[in-house]
Amino acid sequence: MEIPEPAKERLLYLLKLLEKGGSATLTSAQIESLAGWSRDSIRKDISYLAADIGKASGYDSAALENAIKKTLRLDRIQKICVVGLGRLGSAYLNFGAFQHGEFELTAGFDANVNRVEILSSPVPLYPTYKMNEVINRFAIEISLLCVPEDQAQLAADKLIAAGIRGIVNFAPVVLKVPPEVAVRNVYVVDELRSLSIRIHTEKA
Amino acid sequence: MEIPEPAKERLLYLLKLLEKGGSATLTSAQIESLAGWSRDSIRKDISYLAADIGKASGYDSAALENAIKKTLRLDRIQKICVVGLGRLGSAYLNFGAFQHGEFELTAGFDANVNRVEILSSPVPLYPTYKMNEVINRFAIEISLLCVPEDQAQLAADKLIAAGIRGIVNFAPVVLKVPPEVAVRNVYVVDELRSLSIRIHTEKA
DNA sequence: CCATGTGAATGCGTTCACAGCC
DNA sequence: GGCTGTGAACGCATTCACATGG
Numbered sequence: 046m047e048i049p050e051p052a053k054e055r056l057l058y059l060l061k062l063l064e065k066g067g068s069a070t071l072t073s074a075q076i077e078s079l080a081g082w083s084r085d086s087i088r089k090d091i092s093y094l095a096a097d098i099g100k101a102s103g104y105d106s107a108a109l110e111n112a113i114k115k116t117l118r119l120d121r122i123q124k125i126c127v128v129g130l131g132r133l134g135s136a137y138l139n140f141g142a143f144q145h146g147e148f149e150l151t152a153g154f155d156a157n158v159n160r161v162e163i164l165s166s167p168v169p170l171y172p173t174y175k176m177n178e179v180i181n182r183f184a185i186e187i188s189l190l191c192v193p194e195d196q197a198q199l200a201a202d203k204l205i206a207a208g209i210r211g212i213v214n215f216a217p218v219v220l221k222v223p224p225e226v227a228v229r230n231v232y233v234v235d236e237l238r239s240l241s242i243r244i245h246t247e248k249a
Numbered sequence: 250m251e252i253p254e255p256a257k258e259r260l261l262y263l264l265k266l267l268e269k270g271g272s273a274t275l276t277s278a279q280i281e282s283l284a285g286w287s288r289d290s291i292r293k294d295i296s297y298l299a300a301d302i303g304k305a306s307g308y309d310s311a312a313l314e315n316a317i318k319k320t321l322r323l324d325r326i327q328k329i330c331v332v333g334l335g336r337l338g339s340a341y342l343n344f345g346a347f348q349h350g351e352f353e354l355t356a357g358f359d360a361n362v363n364r365v366e367i368l369s370s371p372v373p374l375y376p377t378y379k380m381n382e383v384i385n386r387f388a389i390e391i392s393l394l395c396v397p398e399d400q401a402q403l404a405a406d407k408l409i410a411a412g413i414r415g416i417v418n419f420a421p422v423v424l425k426v427p428p429e430v431a432v433r434n435v436y437v438v439d440e441l442r443s444l445s446i447r448i449h450t451e452k453a
Numbered sequence: 454c455c456a457t458g459t460g461a462a463t464g465c466g467t468t469c470a471c472a473g474c475c
Numbered sequence: 476g477g478c479t480g481t482g483a484a485c486g487c488a489t490t491c492a493c494a495t496g497g
Binding site for chain 2: 465466467468469474475
Protein backbone atom coordinates (compact mmCIF):
# COMPACT_ATOMS: atom_id res chain seq x y z
CA MET A 46 0.00 0.00 0.00
CA GLU A 47 1.07 3.55 -0.75
CA ILE A 48 1.52 5.68 2.37
CA PRO A 49 -0.04 9.17 2.15
CA GLU A 50 2.50 11.94 2.10
CA PRO A 51 1.22 13.63 5.28
CA ALA A 52 1.43 10.31 7.09
CA LYS A 53 5.08 9.99 6.13
CA GLU A 54 5.82 13.36 7.65
CA ARG A 55 4.06 12.46 10.85
CA LEU A 56 5.93 9.17 11.05
CA LEU A 57 9.20 11.02 10.58
CA TYR A 58 8.32 13.32 13.43
CA LEU A 59 7.28 10.37 15.55
CA LEU A 60 10.64 8.78 14.85
CA LYS A 61 12.31 11.85 16.31
CA LEU A 62 10.24 11.51 19.45
CA LEU A 63 11.10 7.84 19.78
CA GLU A 64 14.82 8.45 19.36
CA LYS A 65 14.88 10.78 22.32
CA GLY A 66 13.98 7.73 24.37
CA GLY A 67 11.42 7.86 27.11
CA SER A 68 9.19 4.96 27.94
CA ALA A 69 9.70 1.51 26.40
CA THR A 70 6.09 1.34 25.40
CA LEU A 71 3.65 3.97 24.13
CA THR A 72 -0.08 4.04 23.50
CA SER A 73 -1.68 6.10 20.77
CA ALA A 74 -3.14 8.31 23.47
CA GLN A 75 0.29 9.08 24.87
CA ILE A 76 1.61 9.89 21.42
CA GLU A 77 -1.36 12.17 20.90
CA SER A 78 -0.35 14.30 23.88
CA LEU A 79 3.30 14.35 22.82
CA ALA A 80 2.81 15.08 19.16
CA GLY A 81 -0.53 16.83 18.96
CA TRP A 82 -2.36 14.78 16.32
CA SER A 83 -5.46 12.69 16.95
CA ARG A 84 -4.97 9.16 18.24
CA ASP A 85 -7.01 7.88 15.32
CA SER A 86 -4.65 9.21 12.71
CA ILE A 87 -1.68 7.96 14.73
CA ARG A 88 -3.10 4.45 14.73
CA LYS A 89 -3.81 4.70 11.02
CA ASP A 90 -0.30 5.97 10.31
CA ILE A 91 1.29 3.14 12.26
CA SER A 92 -0.96 0.63 10.56
CA TYR A 93 0.67 1.57 7.25
CA LEU A 94 3.87 0.07 8.61
CA ALA A 95 2.21 -3.36 8.55
CA ALA A 96 4.57 -4.48 11.25
CA ASP A 97 2.45 -6.08 13.97
CA ILE A 98 3.75 -3.92 16.77
CA GLY A 99 0.68 -3.11 18.81
CA LYS A 100 -0.33 -4.98 21.92
CA ALA A 101 -3.17 -4.29 24.27
CA SER A 102 -0.58 -2.39 26.30
CA GLY A 103 0.36 -0.11 23.40
CA TYR A 104 3.29 -0.02 20.99
CA ASP A 105 6.78 -1.28 21.71
CA SER A 106 8.94 1.81 21.21
CA ALA A 107 12.02 0.05 19.87
CA ALA A 108 10.03 -2.06 17.43
CA LEU A 109 8.11 1.00 16.31
CA GLU A 110 11.30 2.94 15.73
CA ASN A 111 12.74 0.13 13.62
CA ALA A 112 9.56 -0.29 11.63
CA ILE A 113 9.43 3.40 10.77
CA LYS A 114 13.07 3.44 9.72
CA LYS A 115 12.60 0.40 7.58
CA THR A 116 9.40 1.55 5.91
CA LEU A 117 10.72 5.03 5.21
CA ARG A 118 14.03 3.56 3.99
CA LEU A 119 16.07 5.30 6.66
CA ASP A 120 17.70 2.06 7.74
CA ARG A 121 20.97 2.35 5.89
CA ILE A 122 23.85 4.78 5.61
CA GLN A 123 23.48 7.35 2.85
CA LYS A 124 26.23 9.40 1.35
CA ILE A 125 26.04 13.16 1.13
CA CYS A 126 28.35 15.97 0.09
CA VAL A 127 28.64 19.68 0.74
CA VAL A 128 29.10 22.31 -1.96
CA GLY A 129 30.51 25.66 -0.90
CA LEU A 130 33.07 25.69 1.91
CA GLY A 131 32.50 29.12 3.40
CA ARG A 132 31.47 29.66 6.99
CA LEU A 133 28.42 27.44 6.88
CA GLY A 134 29.70 24.74 4.56
CA SER A 135 32.98 24.25 6.36
CA ALA A 136 31.17 24.06 9.69
CA TYR A 137 29.37 20.96 8.42
CA LEU A 138 32.72 19.29 7.65
CA ASN A 139 33.17 18.79 11.38
CA PHE A 140 29.54 18.14 12.26
CA GLY A 141 29.39 15.12 14.55
CA ALA A 142 26.19 13.65 13.18
CA PHE A 143 27.84 13.29 9.76
CA GLN A 144 30.71 11.22 11.09
CA HIS A 145 28.80 8.39 12.72
CA GLY A 146 25.11 8.72 11.88
CA GLU A 147 22.87 7.60 9.05
CA PHE A 148 24.20 10.31 6.73
CA GLU A 149 27.88 10.06 5.89
CA LEU A 150 29.52 13.21 4.61
CA THR A 151 31.76 11.89 1.87
CA ALA A 152 33.05 14.94 0.01
CA GLY A 153 33.30 18.71 0.08
CA PHE A 154 33.50 20.94 -3.00
CA ASP A 155 34.47 24.54 -3.60
CA ALA A 156 35.23 26.49 -6.75
CA ASN A 157 38.12 28.17 -4.96
CA VAL A 158 41.03 25.74 -5.35
CA ASN A 159 43.02 27.58 -2.73
CA ARG A 160 40.34 27.00 -0.14
CA VAL A 161 40.21 23.33 -1.00
CA GLU A 162 43.93 22.99 -0.45
CA ILE A 163 44.23 25.02 2.73
CA LEU A 164 41.23 23.87 4.75
CA SER A 165 41.96 20.99 7.07
CA SER A 166 39.07 18.59 7.13
CA PRO A 167 38.19 15.05 8.17
CA VAL A 168 36.39 14.80 4.83
CA PRO A 169 38.14 14.80 1.44
CA LEU A 170 37.81 18.10 -0.41
CA TYR A 171 37.76 18.64 -4.15
CA PRO A 172 37.63 21.52 -6.61
CA THR A 173 34.29 21.93 -8.31
CA TYR A 174 35.37 20.49 -11.62
CA LYS A 175 35.73 17.07 -9.99
CA MET A 176 32.13 17.08 -8.82
CA ASN A 177 30.79 14.83 -11.52
CA GLU A 178 33.45 12.22 -11.08
CA VAL A 179 33.36 12.16 -7.27
CA ILE A 180 29.58 12.11 -6.95
CA ASN A 181 29.36 9.16 -9.28
CA ARG A 182 32.33 7.30 -7.87
CA PHE A 183 30.95 7.39 -4.32
CA ALA A 184 27.27 7.19 -5.31
CA ILE A 185 26.42 10.38 -3.44
CA GLU A 186 22.69 11.02 -3.55
CA ILE A 187 22.12 14.22 -1.59
CA SER A 188 24.06 17.49 -1.31
CA LEU A 189 24.10 20.41 1.06
CA LEU A 190 24.24 23.60 -0.99
CA CYS A 191 26.08 26.28 0.98
CA VAL A 192 27.31 28.69 -1.70
CA PRO A 193 26.39 32.39 -1.82
CA GLU A 194 23.04 33.37 -3.24
CA ASP A 195 24.37 34.45 -6.63
CA GLN A 196 26.10 31.14 -7.26
CA ALA A 197 23.37 28.83 -5.99
CA GLN A 198 21.60 28.12 -9.28
CA LEU A 199 24.86 27.50 -11.09
CA ALA A 200 26.09 25.10 -8.43
CA ALA A 201 22.73 23.35 -8.38
CA ASP A 202 22.92 22.87 -12.14
CA LYS A 203 26.29 21.20 -11.77
CA LEU A 204 24.96 18.90 -9.05
CA ILE A 205 22.00 17.98 -11.19
CA ALA A 206 24.25 17.28 -14.16
CA ALA A 207 26.26 14.98 -11.90
CA GLY A 208 23.08 13.07 -11.08
CA ILE A 209 22.29 14.29 -7.58
CA ARG A 210 18.80 13.35 -6.38
CA GLY A 211 18.25 15.74 -3.49
CA ILE A 212 19.49 19.19 -2.43
CA VAL A 213 19.30 20.96 0.92
CA ASN A 214 19.45 24.57 -0.22
CA PHE A 215 20.66 27.17 2.26
CA ALA A 216 20.60 30.07 -0.19
CA PRO A 217 17.59 32.41 -0.19
CA VAL A 218 16.62 31.63 -3.76
CA VAL A 219 14.08 29.41 -5.44
CA LEU A 220 16.12 26.85 -7.33
CA LYS A 221 14.95 25.76 -10.74
CA VAL A 222 15.29 21.98 -10.85
CA PRO A 223 13.79 19.16 -12.89
CA PRO A 224 10.89 17.32 -11.23
CA GLU A 225 12.90 14.24 -10.34
CA VAL A 226 15.27 16.25 -8.13
CA ALA A 227 14.00 16.98 -4.61
CA VAL A 228 14.80 20.25 -2.85
CA ARG A 229 14.39 21.44 0.73
CA ASN A 230 15.02 25.08 1.48
CA VAL A 231 16.56 26.08 4.79
CA TYR A 232 16.33 29.81 5.35
CA VAL A 233 15.46 31.49 8.58
CA VAL A 234 13.33 34.24 7.07
CA ASP A 235 11.07 31.63 5.47
CA GLU A 236 10.61 30.01 8.85
CA LEU A 237 9.78 33.33 10.47
CA ARG A 238 7.23 34.08 7.79
CA SER A 239 5.65 30.71 8.18
CA LEU A 240 5.34 31.22 11.92
CA SER A 241 3.99 34.70 11.44
CA ILE A 242 1.30 33.41 9.13
CA ARG A 243 0.30 30.74 11.60
CA ILE A 244 0.18 33.25 14.44
CA HIS A 245 -1.76 35.91 12.60
CA THR A 246 -4.10 33.99 10.32
CA GLU A 247 -5.21 31.21 12.64
CA LYS A 248 -8.94 30.55 12.57
CA ALA A 249 -10.14 33.00 15.20
CA MET B 250 -13.26 33.05 3.64
CA GLU B 251 -10.75 30.86 5.37
CA ILE B 252 -7.70 30.07 3.25
CA PRO B 253 -6.69 26.39 3.30
CA GLU B 254 -3.36 25.77 5.00
CA PRO B 255 -1.67 24.27 1.91
CA ALA B 256 -2.75 27.28 -0.12
CA LYS B 257 -1.07 29.59 2.39
CA GLU B 258 2.19 27.71 1.98
CA ARG B 259 1.98 27.88 -1.78
CA LEU B 260 1.27 31.60 -1.64
CA LEU B 261 4.27 32.08 0.63
CA TYR B 262 6.42 30.27 -1.88
CA LEU B 263 4.96 32.28 -4.72
CA LEU B 264 5.80 35.44 -2.79
CA LYS B 265 9.42 34.34 -2.75
CA LEU B 266 9.34 33.89 -6.51
CA LEU B 267 7.82 37.32 -7.01
CA GLU B 268 10.38 39.03 -4.81
CA LYS B 269 13.21 37.77 -6.96
CA GLY B 270 11.74 39.94 -9.67
CA GLY B 271 11.45 38.82 -13.24
CA SER B 272 8.63 39.84 -15.46
CA ALA B 273 6.16 42.55 -14.48
CA THR B 274 3.27 40.30 -15.32
CA LEU B 275 2.70 36.57 -14.92
CA THR B 276 0.08 34.15 -16.12
CA SER B 277 -0.96 31.10 -14.15
CA ALA B 278 0.70 28.97 -16.81
CA GLN B 279 4.01 30.73 -16.29
CA ILE B 280 3.76 30.27 -12.55
CA GLU B 281 3.01 26.62 -13.11
CA SER B 282 6.32 26.11 -14.84
CA LEU B 283 8.20 28.10 -12.21
CA ALA B 284 6.62 26.58 -9.13
CA GLY B 285 5.47 23.17 -10.23
CA TRP B 286 1.82 23.17 -9.13
CA SER B 287 -1.14 23.02 -11.49
CA ARG B 288 -2.38 26.26 -13.00
CA ASP B 289 -5.82 25.52 -11.62
CA SER B 290 -4.71 25.46 -8.04
CA ILE B 291 -2.65 28.58 -8.61
CA ARG B 292 -5.68 30.46 -9.86
CA LYS B 293 -7.71 29.17 -6.93
CA ASP B 294 -5.00 30.18 -4.47
CA ILE B 295 -4.82 33.67 -5.89
CA SER B 296 -8.58 33.94 -5.88
CA TYR B 297 -8.50 33.63 -2.09
CA LEU B 298 -6.75 36.98 -2.04
CA ALA B 299 -9.91 38.61 -3.32
CA ALA B 300 -7.85 41.38 -4.77
CA ASP B 301 -8.90 41.81 -8.38
CA ILE B 302 -5.45 41.40 -9.85
CA GLY B 303 -5.97 39.28 -12.91
CA LYS B 304 -6.28 40.67 -16.39
CA ALA B 305 -6.55 38.86 -19.67
CA SER B 306 -2.78 39.30 -19.85
CA GLY B 307 -2.19 37.59 -16.51
CA TYR B 308 -1.40 38.88 -13.04
CA ASP B 309 0.41 42.12 -12.24
CA SER B 310 3.44 40.95 -10.28
CA ALA B 311 3.71 43.92 -7.98
CA ALA B 312 0.01 43.92 -7.14
CA LEU B 313 0.12 40.19 -6.56
CA GLU B 314 3.08 40.54 -4.24
CA ASN B 315 1.31 43.20 -2.22
CA ALA B 316 -1.91 41.25 -2.04
CA ILE B 317 -0.14 38.16 -0.74
CA LYS B 318 1.73 40.15 1.88
CA LYS B 319 -1.43 41.84 2.99
CA THR B 320 -3.55 38.73 3.15
CA LEU B 321 -0.91 36.70 4.97
CA ARG B 322 -0.26 39.64 7.31
CA LEU B 323 3.34 40.03 6.25
CA ASP B 324 2.89 43.73 5.52
CA ARG B 325 4.34 45.14 8.70
CA ILE B 326 7.55 44.97 10.69
CA GLN B 327 7.59 42.28 13.33
CA LYS B 328 9.92 42.11 16.28
CA ILE B 329 11.97 39.04 17.02
CA CYS B 330 14.69 38.09 19.49
CA VAL B 331 17.43 35.50 19.70
CA VAL B 332 18.06 33.28 22.71
CA GLY B 333 21.50 31.74 23.05
CA LEU B 334 24.47 33.75 21.80
CA GLY B 335 26.89 31.02 20.83
CA ARG B 336 28.23 30.58 17.32
CA LEU B 337 24.87 30.43 15.61
CA GLY B 338 22.95 32.89 17.75
CA SER B 339 25.61 35.59 17.63
CA ALA B 340 25.87 35.18 13.86
CA TYR B 341 22.24 36.29 13.58
CA LEU B 342 23.01 39.49 15.52
CA ASN B 343 24.74 40.79 12.41
CA PHE B 344 22.41 39.24 9.84
CA GLY B 345 21.56 41.88 7.26
CA ALA B 346 17.97 40.85 6.71
CA PHE B 347 17.21 41.55 10.38
CA GLN B 348 18.41 45.10 10.20
CA HIS B 349 16.22 46.43 7.43
CA GLY B 350 13.67 43.81 6.50
CA GLU B 351 10.24 42.81 7.72
CA PHE B 352 11.67 41.11 10.82
CA GLU B 353 13.47 43.38 13.22
CA LEU B 354 15.87 41.73 15.63
CA THR B 355 15.22 43.64 18.82
CA ALA B 356 17.04 41.74 21.57
CA GLY B 357 19.53 38.98 22.27
CA PHE B 358 19.58 36.85 25.43
CA ASP B 359 22.11 34.55 27.02
CA ALA B 360 22.33 32.96 30.43
CA ASN B 361 26.03 33.74 30.52
CA VAL B 362 26.24 37.32 31.79
CA ASN B 363 29.85 37.56 30.75
CA ARG B 364 29.00 36.83 27.15
CA VAL B 365 26.26 39.44 27.20
CA GLU B 366 28.70 42.07 28.40
CA ILE B 367 31.62 41.22 26.14
CA LEU B 368 29.93 40.63 22.78
CA SER B 369 29.74 43.68 20.60
CA SER B 370 26.44 43.82 18.80
CA PRO B 371 24.19 46.21 16.87
CA VAL B 372 21.32 44.73 18.88
CA PRO B 373 20.87 45.20 22.65
CA LEU B 374 21.81 42.11 24.67
CA TYR B 375 20.38 41.04 28.01
CA PRO B 376 20.91 38.31 30.57
CA THR B 377 18.23 35.65 30.58
CA TYR B 378 16.50 36.88 33.71
CA LYS B 379 15.40 40.01 31.87
CA MET B 380 13.66 38.00 29.17
CA ASN B 381 10.16 38.46 30.50
CA GLU B 382 10.48 42.19 30.91
CA VAL B 383 12.15 42.83 27.55
CA ILE B 384 9.84 40.63 25.50
CA ASN B 385 6.82 42.38 26.90
CA ARG B 386 8.24 45.87 26.73
CA PHE B 387 9.06 45.57 23.03
CA ALA B 388 6.13 43.29 22.15
CA ILE B 389 8.39 40.64 20.69
CA GLU B 390 6.33 37.83 19.16
CA ILE B 391 8.83 35.35 17.75
CA SER B 392 12.18 34.05 18.96
CA LEU B 393 15.09 32.23 17.43
CA LEU B 394 16.18 29.49 19.83
CA CYS B 395 19.92 28.88 19.45
CA VAL B 396 20.91 27.30 22.76
CA PRO B 397 22.51 23.86 23.07
CA GLU B 398 20.30 20.81 22.92
CA ASP B 399 20.24 20.20 26.66
CA GLN B 400 19.03 23.71 27.44
CA ALA B 401 16.48 24.06 24.68
CA GLN B 402 13.37 22.97 26.56
CA LEU B 403 14.24 25.12 29.57
CA ALA B 404 14.81 28.19 27.42
CA ALA B 405 11.61 27.51 25.50
CA ASP B 406 9.69 27.34 28.77
CA LYS B 407 11.01 30.76 29.71
CA LEU B 408 10.04 32.18 26.34
CA ILE B 409 6.57 30.74 26.66
CA ALA B 410 6.21 32.13 30.17
CA ALA B 411 7.15 35.52 28.75
CA GLY B 412 4.33 35.22 26.23
CA ILE B 413 6.20 34.38 23.04
CA ARG B 414 3.95 33.19 20.22
CA GLY B 415 6.39 31.49 17.86
CA ILE B 416 9.77 29.76 18.10
CA VAL B 417 12.28 28.85 15.41
CA ASN B 418 14.04 25.94 17.09
CA PHE B 419 17.57 25.09 15.96
CA ALA B 420 18.15 22.40 18.56
CA PRO B 421 17.62 18.75 17.55
CA VAL B 422 14.87 18.14 20.07
CA VAL B 423 11.09 18.04 19.97
CA LEU B 424 9.98 20.95 22.11
CA LYS B 425 6.98 20.49 24.35
CA VAL B 426 4.85 23.60 23.95
CA PRO B 427 1.22 24.53 24.52
CA PRO B 428 -0.97 24.47 21.40
CA GLU B 429 -1.16 28.24 21.05
CA VAL B 430 2.62 28.49 20.57
CA ALA B 431 3.88 27.75 17.06
CA VAL B 432 7.20 26.02 16.47
CA ARG B 433 9.32 25.45 13.38
CA ASN B 434 12.29 23.15 13.64
CA VAL B 435 15.43 23.89 11.65
CA TYR B 436 17.78 20.95 11.71
CA VAL B 437 19.76 19.67 8.79
CA VAL B 438 19.35 15.98 9.58
CA ASP B 439 15.57 16.35 9.47
CA GLU B 440 15.87 17.91 6.04
CA LEU B 441 18.10 15.11 4.82
CA ARG B 442 15.67 12.52 6.08
CA SER B 443 12.78 14.25 4.43
CA LEU B 444 14.65 14.30 1.13
CA SER B 445 15.67 10.70 1.52
CA ILE B 446 12.07 9.67 2.03
CA ARG B 447 10.96 11.55 -1.04
CA ILE B 448 13.73 10.02 -3.12
CA HIS B 449 13.26 6.45 -1.96
CA THR B 450 9.53 6.12 -1.41
CA GLU B 451 8.21 7.95 -4.45
CA LYS B 452 5.40 6.17 -6.24
CA ALA B 453 7.33 3.97 -8.65
C1' DC C 454 -11.33 -4.13 29.74
C1' DC C 455 -8.27 -1.41 27.19
C1' DA C 456 -5.87 -0.53 23.19
C1' DT C 457 -5.08 -1.71 18.39
C1' DG C 458 -6.57 -2.28 13.58
C1' DT C 459 -9.69 -1.17 9.79
C1' DG C 460 -13.78 -0.72 6.56
C1' DA C 461 -17.13 3.16 6.10
C1' DA C 462 -18.39 7.83 6.36
C1' DT C 463 -17.09 12.44 6.39
C1' DG C 464 -14.84 16.58 5.08
C1' DC C 465 -11.55 19.21 2.79
C1' DG C 466 -8.51 20.51 -0.97
C1' DT C 467 -7.57 19.85 -5.83
C1' DT C 468 -9.10 19.37 -10.42
C1' DC C 469 -12.44 20.10 -13.84
C1' DA C 470 -15.17 22.70 -16.90
C1' DC C 471 -17.28 26.55 -18.21
C1' DA C 472 -18.92 31.39 -17.62
C1' DG C 473 -17.19 36.15 -17.67
C1' DC C 474 -14.05 39.69 -19.02
C1' DC C 475 -10.22 42.26 -21.08
C1' DG D 476 -8.75 34.46 -28.17
C1' DG D 477 -6.71 34.02 -24.07
C1' DC D 478 -6.76 34.27 -19.45
C1' DT D 479 -9.00 34.72 -15.00
C1' DG D 480 -12.53 33.40 -11.62
C1' DT D 481 -15.55 29.95 -9.59
C1' DG D 482 -19.33 26.57 -8.64
C1' DA D 483 -19.39 21.47 -9.16
C1' DA D 484 -17.27 17.00 -9.33
C1' DC D 485 -13.82 14.32 -7.73
C1' DG D 486 -10.38 12.06 -4.86
C1' DC D 487 -7.70 11.58 -0.98
C1' DA D 488 -6.81 11.99 4.00
C1' DT D 489 -8.85 12.22 8.48
C1' DT D 490 -12.33 10.77 11.62
C1' DC D 491 -15.64 7.63 13.16
C1' DA D 492 -17.27 3.43 14.96
C1' DC D 493 -16.96 -1.11 15.64
C1' DA D 494 -14.83 -5.59 15.30
C1' DT D 495 -10.61 -8.03 17.08
C1' DG D 496 -7.15 -9.50 20.26
C1' DG D 497 -4.06 -9.68 24.39
